Amino acid sequence: MANILIVDDSRTSRRMLRAILEEMGHVVVGEGVNGEDGFLKFKELKPDLVTLDITMPKLDGIEALQLIRKNDPEAKAVMITAAGQRDKMIAAVKYGAAEFITKPYEKEEVEKVLKRIL
């Protein structure tokens, strides 16, 4: 089971994802409320995996991903997207995102994605 950091500006979204991850037996070690906060929490908590919402204030998910991978080139990141974010997804792959999960969350999809990368 993995230590996971959730980064999303939406409290609802963080709570929903946390519930799924904890039900799967993972430990949510922290939550970031925007890209900047997420990067700082990543450095502090050193999780096995970070989930990054793409659309966030201050630093968005792609910008946070760049900082995180610069800090730790081995960092595993799953991008959280609404549908229709194709360009952002391409950019995320370029900067080292391992996988994507689309909102609204479906437990089966989250499980499949995490199995592939953990």
Place this chain on the structure above:
Amino acid sequence: MIANIVANYLVNKGLISVEQYSALFDELSKVRAKLGLIAVHEGLMTEYQADTVNMLQATMDMKFGDLAVEKGFLTPDQVQEMLKKQGDPYLSLAQALENMGIMKLTDLDHLMKRYQAENEMSTSSIEALKSDDIERIVPLFMPHDADDYKDIVLIAAKTIMRCVDNNIYPLKAYYADEVEALNGALQFVDGNPCLTTCFCGDGNSLLDIACEFGKEDFPTVNEDALDAVAELINCINGLYASAKSAERIRMELFPPEFDDCIEGIKGPRMLVMPMIVGDKSVNLVFLIGERIEFI
């Protein structure tokens, strides 16, 4: 959707009580239109003939269709066609109203004609309404010059039905530069053209959406509840951006915003579609080409 629209009309006209309104939906969940009702609706049998077959059924162990064929009222092919229509939403509604002793099919047909006249609707519009097809119904409630908004309004309605409540229905949409509201959530989507989607309401009108989508019992429409509403808007706009990408239109979603203490929203010629969700009226507001702002 047709059941909600007609039931709401019946309440407004004083033809059923609020208690009967609720009971109607319980009945609808159990009901399947009987062949006799369908045959009368299709003009294949008179009410008298259908009643005759019904009475014969009380003394003979035969199906309605078989008896009607034996009596020469219907052909076997007609019975097969009617069987396919048993799940018809309008006929199911008619059956539920008849089962509850509220009105017969002919009364419902008359009522629909009255509704058609009062709302200046065409016969094809009424047929669209009876189809219960959201893609045909929602445009009926939109202004004639709102074609550009059809995609986003339909995606919003379908997403609410899928993620919040299957029993929503729209009221007549209109344009406005300002809308009064006490709280709301919105999201700007950049693109060519750009779009803003906003859900706003008075008091607790957004509460059902927040609780259902957020899967949490919010006591009131506070910031956490609005965050859930904002997430729903984010999903709706994402689906819209996805649909537009097929037309090679690139759209970028901005972080949603919400405010639980506003006087309203403003934007030049916004499309306002009031939607009944649960027992509350919520304003779904869209603006293509400009931003909507909280006041």
